[in-house]
Amino acid sequence: MPAQQRGTETYELILKAAAELLADVGIERLSTNMVCERAGLTPPALYRYFPNKYALLCELGKRLMDKQNELIPRWITAEVLAGPVPAIEEALAGLLLETYAVTEEMPGGVWILRALRAVPTVQNIRLDSHAMVAEAQAGLLAEAFPNVPQEELMLAGRVAIDMIYAGVELLFDVPLNPQQVAKVSAAMVASYLPRLAARQA
Template identity: 60%
Template sequence: MTKLKPHPSPSAAGAEVLEQKKLPAQQRATETYERILTATAETLCDVGIERLSTNLVCERAGLTPPALYRYFPNKYALLSVLGERLLEKQNERIDHWITQELLAGTPAQLELAMAELILDTYRVTHATLGGMWILKALRAVPVLEHVRLDSHRRVTNAQLQLLIAAFPLADPEVLSTVARIGVEMIHATVELLFDETLDPKRVCAMVAAMIVSHLDRIGPVEKND
């Protein structure tokens, strides 16, 4: 089984910054935990990444700082959980649209499904409270970078196995690169649609065509004499 080469984990200091202090065990604690996360997303929409603070979150959630600090040591831990949840929602759409049967079908069918996947990912992000800001935080805040990259790499490895099955004669390293770039292009397109006033359907169709067109260039492994 071919996988992407491992990448170094975040530093111990970075991991400690994002580490949650406690997970809720009872219903009341779970309600408080979720109220904190909702307040974080709402505050993020109002003030942006830089001005977001645990004090503002506490004020909106109607909690004291010690109540918040039982679960989250700082605002980056809050953003990390919101980021992980958003990425999970996005990743669920991939399995819905991209299947082994589809990869074995016609390029036109795959292109249409890929366009719908990108558009669906955009819609899921748009429907998520603070979705646009959460995406920006995952890319702009260094300590959160690994949350985004780890998720993208997991998706890449899953899609790589589908590509290997669909192109058994192709070089796995080439397929790995195709899968990784494809995943990154999808997420970059979603971010673009939040940054610019563009027609989402048209943009998604264009990007899908670019990704699928490259699959025609994948040939068998070249053997050295």
Template identity: 60%
Template structure:
């Protein structure tokens, strides 16, 4: 007599993560001077606390304590610590991006390798100095790379700079495919950003690093031009 086959229970379905991404947008912008001062004090306290304790240990309670504000006062503008980092990240990216317009132009790109090397070296050094002059600058950079919720700040900023530089290259090098110029622009943007991070991580001479990096980048753009 055949033995009844035992039914094997189906494995339970894999759990689906329901953790929502943290809110990053500020709840409101201050409308009055006193509120604006509180807003800026909170951001300054967040940057200083970030320097002391790092991204993981940063908390709204620590920021409130340093800023001398109550949690409700902070939460009026920022829902969590990631919103604080998001705002600090956007501000840092804006300062870094302002360096690009100072150094890059159609005339520079058409001026040959020496002019392009000088501009790229100047851009890298200015970006480094802008970051160094920003309270918690390097920690903000690291947070935008390490924290998934904040990576979009960096990527969106780099995409905007890439598009602007691609337009310059298209004007300066009309005979080169736009796709090639866009890829070159994207790589240049990322390499400059990574080089700035490296200058904070290692004891290197910024001017020497900028000179070598600029030479490498300019030589490739010269090949594209040819």
């Protein structure tokens, strides 16, 4: 087996073990020694790829954010944003529910989500990702509402992203009905778009 392939397999084995352990023990108790034991590796073998547990959390965080971000273009387009409010609400609710499902299905997903919020060395993964998505959403909003200043569209995009994300986090923290949370969150975000549309007149 070529060394590069072995390296890739070891890298993925470490991440799989870390994600499974996160689901079992949470962020605080997770340690590189536990990951080594679960993966069947020595500490030096693990440290070749990840110097500490925070490096593991960063990589898992990037992967979760990438999975979540891949969903956005499926639901949110310039056509949807320029359309009727009920259609926008339906798209936003669908995005929230699918983001929740993807997070729930990922091993250790809820703990990775919490690490992205609570662990200082991991927070920038979430912040940078949201900034990138906000810029993309502002571009779509500019297509739908070309007369609105870019700064306002950037702010609207960023607030919308964080409100949807907060809805996903809420579902992991409190036993609420996902459809109802998605419906209310989507209605709150979509309610701002008619203001942007009014500026087009």
